[in-house]
Amino acid sequence: NAGVTQTPKFQVLKTGQSMTLQCAQDMNHNSMYWYRQDPGMGLRLIYYSASEGTTDKGEVPNGYNVSRLNKREFSLRLESAAPSQTSVYFCASTSVGEIYGYTFGSGTRLTVV
Amino acid sequence: GQQLNQSPQSMFIQEGEDVSMNCTSSSIFNTWLWYKQDPGEGPVLLIALYKAGELTSNGRLTAQFGITRKDSFLNISASIPSDVGIYFCAGANSGYALNFGKGTSLLVTP
Numbered sequence: 001n002a003g004v005t006q007t008p009k010f011q012v013l014k015t016g017q018s019m020t021l022q023c024a025q026d027m028n029h030n031s032m033y034w035y036r037q038d039p040g041m042g043l044r045l046i047y048y049s050a051s052e053g054t055t056d057k058g059e060v061p062n063g064y065n066v067s068r069l070n071k072r073e074f075s076l077r078l079e080s081a082a083p084s085q086t087s088v089y090f091c092a093s094t095s096v097g098e099i100y101g102y103t104f105g106s107g108t109r110l111t112v113v
Numbered sequence: 114g115q116q117l118n119q120s121p122q123s124m125f126i127q128e129g130e131d132v133s134m135n136c137t138s139s140s141i142f143n144t145w146l147w148y149k150q151d152p153g154e155g156p157v158l159l160i161a162l163y164k165a166g167e168l169t170s171n172g173r174l175t176a177q178f179g180i181t182r183k184d185s186f187l188n189i190s191a192s193i194p195s196d197v198g199i200y201f202c203a204g205a206n207s208g209y210a211l212n213f214g215k216g217t218s219l220l221v222t223p
Binding site for chain 2 (some may be wrong): 106
């Protein structure tokens with residue numbers, strides 16, 4: 001049972017480039033989330049998808065877009081990367097109403113130069 | 114999101130010592146959770162608290178949900194080197210997303 005799988009694990013982008021971070025879960029969870037983690041800032045919610053077909057903005061959505069491709073997959077897209085988007089990105093998933101069941105992926109470490 | 118204040122920011126202790134960290138909020142939460150993040154990994158749930166005043170243990174870890182519902186603390190007894198990591202508190206109400214504190218970085222020397 002893989003849980004939450006994120007790809008890639010590491011990425012370096014030049015300013016202005018675009019890329020998509022992939023996330024897939026195999027636990028049949030309804031809700032999926034994207035967080036970013038910066039030193040001294042904790043985890044901040046970028047976007048979430050409460051269920052297949054819905055997405056909503058979190059605390060820091062600017063510069064990002066998301067797609068809930070199906071129940072398993074939730075991708076995060078940077079259309080024009082900026083150095084301020086250098087961070088570690090975590091995907092998480094949970095069943096509806098089971099916030100204690102949050103499962104995180106191992107993260108994508110993104111550097112924008 | 115709602116602001117959670119977690120302290121201390123970092124701790125450097127010797128193996129065998131007890132550890133205490135806490136989390137406060139200006140807002141009420143119905144659920145408090147504590148996560149641990151190992152280096153290079155995502156956070157993993159340690160303890161979940163659902164009721165004001167609740168005291169819950171998980172091995173050497175004990176956490177409490179404050180009576181005011183605006184705070185929580187986590188204690189680790191008899192620390193060991195594998196306790197090293199970042200500990201996050203998180204609060205939640207209705208809805209789906211968690212609000213995380215900024216984390217307490219714990220270093221344990223043998």
